[in-house]
Amino acid sequence: MFGQFNGANMALTFTVQPKNGTAFVKLDSFVVHAATVVPSPNVGHVLEGVGITVSVANNSGVPAGACVIGTLFATTNDKGDAVFKNVTVLKAGGYTITASGVYQTVPTQSKVSNLFNVKNNKGTDGC
Numbered sequence: 001m002f003g004q005f006n007g008a009n010m011a012l013t014f015t016v017q018p019k020n021g022t023a024f025v026k027l028d029s030f031v032v033h034a035a036t037v038v039p040s041p042n043v044g045h046v047l048e049g050v051g052i053t054v055s056v057a058n059n060s061g062v063p064a065g066a067c068v069i070g071t072l073f074a075t076t077n078d079k080g081d082a083v084f085k086n087v088t089v090l091k092a093g094g095y096t097i098t099a100s101g102v103y104q105t106v107p108t109q110s111k112v113s114n115l116f117n118v119k120n121n122k123g124t125d126g127c
Contacts, residue, residue, distance in 0.1 A: 009037045010047060010108040012099050015081065017114045023092050023121045026070070029085040032099045034076045034108060046080030050101045050108060054084060058115070059093035067091045076101075092120045 016031035032052050036044040053073050056066040067090035074082035082099075089095060094117050101108035 010050075010101070010103055010106070011035060011037045011044070012052070012101055012108055012111040014097075014099070014111060014113045018087075018095075018097055018116045020117045020119075021089065023090055023118050024088060025121060026085070027087050027089065027116075029083055030087075030097070030113070032074075032076075032082045032084070032101075032111070034080045034082070034101055034103070037109075046076075046078075047103055047108075048076055048078045048080060050076040050080075050082070050103045052076065052082040052099055052101045054087070054097050054099050056087070056089060056095050056097050058096045059091060065091070066093075066095060089118045092118050094118075 013033045014030060015033045018030040019028045021027045034047040034050040038044045056068045059066045070087040074084055076082045094115055096115055097113040098110055100110040
């Protein structure tokens with residue numbers, strides 16, 4: 001990448017949003033994309049090598065709290081994509097995923113996914 005960069009000009013987007021799922025079953029893969037932010041009509045540059053961490057939050061169930069297992073860290077590939085395919089939520093409820101990244105020690109912008117729902121798996125629900 002040419003020029004200076006900072007967190008304000010490195011954006012994350014969910015190019016594949018998390019989908020509704022079932023407790024104790026891996027979510028379908030979701031993808032976080034990293035690129036530079038450039039004013040229209042120019043196009044930003046993809047960022048390879050961004051370390052992306054995701055966290056799951058906003059459970060609407062009682063008691064509140066997300067119980068999550070799996071791989072919550074990935075590095076973007078040469079297309080700027082970090083693919084998360086091993087994330088499991090153990091409690092029914094409504095959730096969002098927050099992605100944050102670091103590129104060469106500089107934090108990127110964060111991004112929150114669309115809301116998705118996890119239903120019980122044959123009465124199984126817990127942390």
